[in-house]
Amino acid sequence: MIKSFTINSKIKEIYKSPVGHDVIYKILLQMGISEIAINNPIVGNLSLKTLRALTKKSIDKSFFDTLIKLLNSEKDVPLDDNCDIVRKWWKEAVFYQIYPKSFMDFNGDGIGDLRGIISKLDYIEDLGVDAIWLCPIYDSPFDDNGYDIRDYFKISKYYGSMEDFDDLLREVHSRGIKLIMDLVVNHTSDEHIWFNDAINDKNSKYKDFYFLQESKDNLPPNNWTSFFSGSAWNYYKKIDKWGLHLFSKKQMDLNWDNALVRQEIYKMINFWLKKGVDGFRLDVINYISKEKDLPSGDEFIGKLMGFCGIEHYFYGPKLHEYLKEMRKETFDKYDSFSVGETPGVGIQMSKLLTGDYRKELDMVFSFDILEMPGHARFDEYIYDLNYLKKYMIEWNENYGNHYFMSLFYDNHDNPRMLSKIDPSNKYREVLAKLLAIIQFTVKGTPFLFQGQELGAVNKSFKSIDDLRDIESINLYESLRKTLGDEKAFKKVLSGTRDHARVPMQWNNLENGGFTKGVPWINSYLDEFNAENEQKDGNSVLNFYKKVISLYKSVDAFKYGLIEFKYKKYKDLLVYSRKLNGENYFVECNLSGKNIKRPYGNDIGELVLSNYEDDDGMLRGYEGKVWIIR
Ligand code: ISL
Ligand code: CA
Numbered sequence: 001m002i003k004s005f006t007i008n009s010k011i012k013e014i015y016k017s018p019v020g021h022d023v024i025y026k027i028l029l030q031m032g033i034s035e036i037a038i039n040n041p042i043v044g045n046l047s048l049k050t051l052r053a054l055t056k057k058s059i060d061k062s063f064f065d066t067l068i069k070l071l072n073s074e075k076d077v078p079l080d081d082n083c084d085i086v087r088k089w090w091k092e093a094v095f096y097q098i099y100p101k102s103f104m105d106f107n108g109d110g111i112g113d114l115r116g117i118i119s120k121l122d123y124i125e126d127l128g129v130d131a132i133w134l135c136p137i138y139d140s141p142f143d144d145n146g147y148d149i150r151d152y153f154k155i156s157k158y159y160g161s162m163e164d165f166d167d168l169l170r171e172v173h174s175r176g177i178k179l180i181m182d183l184v185v186n187h188t189s190d191e192h193i194w195f196n197d198a199i200n201d202k203n204s205k206y207k208d209f210y211f212l213q214e215s216k217d218n219l220p221p222n223n224w225t226s227f228f229s230g231s232a233w234n235y236y237k238k239i240d241k242w243g244l245h246l247f248s249k250k251q252m253d254l255n256w257d258n259a260l261v262r263q264e265i266y267k268m269i270n271f272w273l274k275k276g277v278d279g280f281r282l283d284v285i286n287y288i289s290k291e292k293d294l295p296s297g298d299e300f301i302g303k304l305m306g307f308c309g310i311e312h313y314f315y316g317p318k319l320h321e322y323l324k325e326m327r328k329e330t331f332d333k334y335d336s337f338s339v340g341e342t343p344g345v346g347i348q349m350s351k352l353l354t355g356d357y358r359k360e361l362d363m364v365f366s367f368d369i370l371e372m373p374g375h376a377r378f379d380e381y382i383y384d385l386n387y388l389k390k391y392m393i394e395w396n397e398n399y400g401n402h403y404f405m406s407l408f409y410d411n412h413d414n415p416r417m418l419s420k421i422d423p424s425n426k427y428r429e430v431l432a433k434l435l436a437i438i439q440f441t442v443k444g445t446p447f448l449f450q451g452q453e454l455g456a457v458n459k460s461f462k463s464i465d466d467l468r469d470i471e472s473i474n475l476y477e478s479l480r481k482t483l484g485d486e487k488a489f490k491k492v493l494s495g496t497r498d499h500a501r502v503p504m505q506w507n508n509l510e511n512g513g514f515t516k517g518v519p520w521i522n523s524y525l526d527e528f529n530a531e532n533e534q535k536d537g538n539s540v541l542n543f544y545k546k547v548i549s550l551y552k553s554v555d556a557f558k559y560g561l562i563e564f565k566y567k568k569y570k571d572l573l574v575y576s577r578k579l580n581g582e583n584y585f586v587e588c589n590l591s592g593k594n595i596k597r598p599y600g601n602d603i604g605e606l607v608l609s610n611y612e613d614d615d616g617m618l619r620g621y622e623g624k625v626w627i628i629r
Contacts, residue, residue, distance in 0.1 A: 005071040007052070007064060012044035019074045019315065022346030023067065030304050032374020063298040066311050073317050078351035078402075085401040085559055086356060090279070090337045090363065092558040093130035093178070094548055095447040099412045100137055100159055101145055102503045103450055105515035112503070112514070114160040114168050120506075121171050123530065127453055127541075128548035131178040133281050133339075135412060137165070141191050143250040144228075144470050145501070147182075147283060148189040152268045169276055178278035180337060185265050186284045187251040190234075190243075194264075195252050199236055199243075208258045211244035211294065212236070222296040224309030229474040232309065244294070246287060246313070248470050256288040256322055269330040279337030282361070285323070286342040286353070289316025305344075306376060314344040323353065323360035332359075339363040339406060347398055355402045363406050363445065366395075370414055378475070378495035383420035385590035389573045392442050393564050405444030409435060410452045415499040419458035427592060428455050430621045432540045433547075433610035434588055437623035440551040441577060441586045443562045448544075450504055454533055455540035458499040459524045464489050468521045472496040505529035543610065550608055550625070556582040571595055572618070576628075583628040589618035604628040 002017050014020035015038050028035050037043050046054075052064050085091075104116030114137065124132065136146035139154040146156065155165050172179045188195060194206040201207075215221045220233035220242050226249075233242040234249055244253045254261050269280070291312035302308030323340075331338050340353060340361040350364045371377060372387045395405055409417035422431055432455035439446045461467060464476050464485075472492045479488035502523040505512035512525050533539035551557045560579035566572055571591040577584045585603060589595045595618040597603075604626040606614065611622050618624075 001075050002077060005048075005068050007049045007068065008047050009068075009071075010044065011038065011046050011048075011051070014048075014071060015044075017071060017074070018076070018078055018348035018352055019071050021348045023070065025346050026344065026368075027304065029368060029373050034373075059300045060298065063300055066295075066298060066301075070311065070315065073315075074349075074352070076352055078348055079355060079357060080400050080402075083401050087559065088362075088404075089178070090131070090339075091404050091445060092552075093445060094128055094551070095131045095133055095180075095445065096124055096127070096129040097133045097135070097411060097447060097449045099135045099450060099501060101520065102501050102514070104504065104506070105517065105519075108515060108517040109158070110515050110517035110519050111158045113158065114155070114164040118164075118168050118171050121175060121177075125175045125177065127545060128552060129177060129448075131180060131278065132172060133180045133447070134182060136182045136184055141189055141250065143189065144248050145468075147184050148187075148248065148251045149184050150189040150191045151193075153271060166275070173276070178337075180279040180281055180339070181272055181277050182283060183269065183280040183285075184283040185254065186287045187245065187247060187253045190250045190252050192252075199239060202239070205260075209255060209261050210252050211255055211290070212239065212241040213244075213294075214240065215242050222294050222309065223299075223302075224294070224297055224312075225302065225307050227307055228471045229478045246284075248474075253290075254288070257290075257318065262322065262325065266326065266329040269326070270333070273330060273334040273336055277336075279331075279339070282338060282340045284343060285340040285361070286315060286319060286345055287313050288322055289313070289318040291316060310344060315349060320352065320358075320360060324358075327359055327361075337362055339365065341365050343367055347395060351399070351403050354404070357402060363404055365406050365408065365411075365447075369409075376495075377414065378491055380490075380494040382423070383417070385421060385573070386570060388438070389590060392438070392573070393567060396443050396562050396564070406447055407439050407442065407444040408447040408449070409439065410449035410456075410500060411447075412449065412500050413497050415495060415497075416452075416457050418455065419499070422592075423458070425457055427621050428457060429538075429540055430610050433543045434621045434623040436540075436544050436547045437586065437608065437610065437625060438573070438588060440547045441557050441584070441625060442575070443560075443577075446551070449500065451500075453541050453544040454505065454528060454530060457526070459502055461493060461496070461498065461522075461524070464492070466522055467492070467496055467498050469497045469501065472498060507531035546608060554582065554584065555579050556584055560584075566598055569598060572598075574599075585626040585628050586623070587618060587626075588623045589621055592620040594619050
């Protein structure tokens with residue numbers, strides 16, 4: 001148990017607590033300051049009181065009150081004993097994320113659909129995939145492409161029918177592949193029957209399903225901002241109340257403190273589990289517990305994080321309670337897998353959310369890998385793989401056997417990792433293969449996002465009219481007032497989620513074979529696609545097949561001890577994976593320049609490389625896997 005923190009607590013004590021570690025780590029990350037600063041005795045011995053006095057011009061008192069409250073809200077300390085690892089299917093599975101709207105269109109309306117996915121299951125099986133994560137397919141007005149659910153029990157008519165879903169699930173299972181669904185329960189669409197009823201019927205039994213609050217002087221109840229620009233509140237004249245939406249104006253936050261909400265959600269989860277789905281990816285699941293009375297956010301934190309109020313809901317007071325209850329009422333009844341999407345949560349909080357002894361989630365997606373320190377998604381900068389090295393070492397060396405990492409580069413919310421590192425595409429193929437070597441040989445569960453196996457890169461969208469993502473369009477509208485149209489579009493282009501949402505490219509036919517109709521978004525076709533990569537023995541796709549089959553045939557890459565070597569050697573990532581006598585050695589050049597091996601050239605038996613030959617040093621982005629006999 002952790003003792004209570006006060007304004008007199010010292011930074012070094014705070015940093016030892018799970019919440020304190022992650023909050024301080026995150027603030028330093030956002031500011032681009034190395035966490036070495038914390039080890040400086042002068043800094044470590046600073047009390048919050050002194051810090052408050054030193055920063056009173058930029059940080060007001062409320063921040064320190066909030067921080068102390070947050071620190072004292074978490075009494076548990078993660079277990080870090082070196083227990084044996086418990087083997088689970090989801091610790092050794094290759095996951096493949098499908099964004100249904102852009103995967104494959106079967107009925108020619110320009111929108112991907114379930115029958116389109118069924119037609120591509122052989123391709124997915126051939127790649128070596130063990131589990132599919134399917135982004136939302138439920139009935140939705142598509143304000144946020146399905147993350148605004150109108151009916152949890154109905155398949156969107158754009159994607160097909162419930163029979164089509166049953167066919168898909170049967171076809172997936174018949175191939176020995178598992179299916180996990182996207183569970184969006186932090187909010188519903190404003191067109192959901194619960195919300196409609198709450199707004200239109202004064203005595204509605206759903207009126208406490210949402211955050212509908214009175215407010216005075218025609219102002220929102222607090223200063224929280226939405227992730228999609230603007231205030232996080234809508235005003236409803238009919239009931240003279242304000243409704244909370246952390247995301248789009250049509251995505252209304254559910255009030256998880258209402259037991260009736262939780263009961264309805266658990267009923268829905270069990271409906272899908274009874275149908276045989278194998279688990280869920282839980283959308284922004286760490287946001288579900290909001291601080292009582294929704295206090296206004298600290299302006300300094302708001303500026304630093306880009307969103308005001310986040311400190312009051314990213315790790316709320318009842319988060320663990322609700323996750324334990326959810327697991328007991330649903331997942332554990334079907335031995336179902338759960339991975340939480342948890343923006344803002346660091347390594348220590350991740351342990352308290354996923355420890356096998358905690359009975360909450362099995363795994364989380366942590367986002368600290370996605371952007372370099374001091375940078376945010378809409379910044380234009382070159383991603384240095386030495387940061388990825390630092391991240392992998394940090395997590396692999398501190399995430400014990402009670403926990404298991406998810407490993408991903410791309411998803412439907414981010415630009416392509418390849419383009420962050422090399423926007424020129426000069427190293428596209430060799431870099432894509434290097435990233436594959438790292439993702440399938442460090443310790444953790446690999447999650448591929450559709451197109452990553454082809455070496456997909458960002459798109460050169462020409463104007464805001466090319467974009468479809470509500471987040472991008474809202475951001476453009478708010479930026480253009482100050483930056484003007486051109487600069488606003490340039491800023492949005494660097495981070496738009498649409499880079500990842502353009503249709504898959506299957507062959508050389510029109511629209512890359514994605515649709516015979518007009519695609520819902522212009523895909524700006526690349527010269528590569530699945531068909532021509534299938535035929536090319538040296539393609540990224542065929543390399544992914546090789547590295548996936550290596551990963552699946554070698555236990556050491558799933559459960560083996562990982563040891564990093566030459567950690568201080570810039571541009572070089574080297575580690576071994578050992579288990580039951582198997583000993584593999586992985587070496588990666590994280591730069592485009594040649595590197596001399598500090599350990600000499602006599603290593604062992606070469607198993608896999610992204611270069612045809614070996615010329616006595618590591619060339620640009622060269623990666624090699626060796627067996628040490
Ligand atoms: O990372 C982010 C904020 O820190 C955002 O890119 C992202 O919106 C956030 O991670 C939440 O994403 C999830 O919830 C959103 C939906 O738009 C995203 O597609 C989904 O992945 C609201 O449901
Ligand atoms: Ca379609």
